[in-house]
Amino acid sequence: MKPDPLARILLYPQATHFASEPFMSNHAIPARLQLRHITKRYPGCLANDAVDLTIQPGEIHALLGENGAGKSTLMKIIYGVTQPDAGSIIWQGQAQIMRNPAQARSLGIGMVFQHFSLFETLSVAQNIALAMGAAAGTPKQLEPRIREVSQRYGMAVEPQRLVHSLSIGERQKVEIIRCLMQDIHLLILDEPTSVLTPQEAEELFVTLRHLASEGCSILFISHKLGEVRALCHSATVLRNGKVSGHCIPAECSDLELARLMVGDAEGLTAHYEKVSGGAAFLQVDRLSWHNPDPFGCSLKDLSLEVCSGEIVGIAGVAGNGQDELLALLSGEQTLPHA
Known part of the structure; x- marks a missing residue:
């Protein structure tokens, strides 16, 4: 009987050595973060079911899973946004109850959400000063340290620039700098x-590797398996709220990782009935719409057609009209003459 290539993954209790840029765990030093049997229930849903996870100092750890697998809930529990119904959180060898994000930050945990929380009409320095509180100093007083941190980690951002003038990639850098200014030990x-271009993504990876080399732990949530294999030392995979396995991503194929995420290979193959014809189900003809939001994106003379059996992709860097088009197509936003 041919051995299952996933056996080494599914039975692997927890990564202790890593492939991309070898990472040696020092067992004399407590783990940076340990989650033990974390359970969280919502009405009609068991979001996290006895989840175990361990992150070492200096480790880049991936959290993988389909939408609805429980990743977001677990992140919110670590960051104190919500509390578990059962289980324990061990931070650097000490049991903790994360009551709120302020407590998490005080311990040295920073988080960059998928949707940024910056005030667009304020400067970079003003946004960072608001997050750090009055005791940290005025925006003007913080500017030298902002420049120092941004240059140290290759994220050059001018402190006096207004956020609305920054690109999406630059805004993400501000979010990360804001975390680093608070002397974090774990970045989520x-x-x-x-929301990044391939070049911006590679620049981010350089920054994360630099942070990890200095001992900062990284919890990296992504659906892009190639990125995870190239960047992360180890991974925890969630499926339906449970841990389906731990692995070393660099030693796994996309298929192996996908099987951990969704189940057996049969579930990875979709079967569709053949569609004849090719009638247009959706037609957009020279769509123009002015966005009243000064920081939003307007549409001009946009045309597209979607036929039966066809998959049409809308490509582009975030912030170039995709959200506005979806709002118009779904009826969330209406045209003045509609």
């Missing part, structure tokens, strides 16, 4: 490359 990133 939720789908960080979903």
Whole structure:
């Protein structure tokens, strides 16, 4: 009988050595973060079911899973946004109850959400000063340290620039700098490359590797398996709220990782009935719409057609009209003459 290539993954209790840029765990030092049997229930849903996870100092750890697998709930529990119904959180060898994000930050945990929380009409320095509180100093007083941190980690951002003038990639850098200014030991990133160009994503990876080399732990949430294999030392995979396995991503194929995420290979193959014809189900003809939001994106002379059996992709860097088009197509936003 041919051995299952996934056996080494499914039975692997927890990564202790890593493939991409070898990482040696020092067992004399407590784990940075341990989650033990974390359970969270919502009405009609068991979001996290006895989840175990361990992150070592200096480790880049991936959290993988389909939408609805429980990743977001677990992140919110670590960051104190919500509390578990059962289980324990061990932070650097000490049991903790994360009551709120302020407590998490005081321990040295920072998080960059998928949707940024910056005030667009304020400057970079003003946004960072608001997050750090009055005791940290005025925006003007913080500017030298902002420049120092941004240059140290290759994220050059001018402190006096207004946020609305920054690109999506630059805004993400501000979010990360804001965390680093608070002397964090664990940085949580939720789908960080979903809004970045390939070049911006590679620049982010350089920054994360630099942070990890200095001992900062990274919890990296992503659906992009190639990125996870290239960047992360180890991974925990969730499926239906449970841990389906731990693995070393660099030693796994996309298929092996996908099987951990969704189940057996049969579930990875979709079967569709053949569609004849090719009638247009949706037609958009020279669609123009002015966005009243000064920081939003307007549409001009946009045309597209979607036929039966066809998959049409809308490509582009985030912030170039995709959300506005979806709002118009779904009826969330209406045209003045409609």
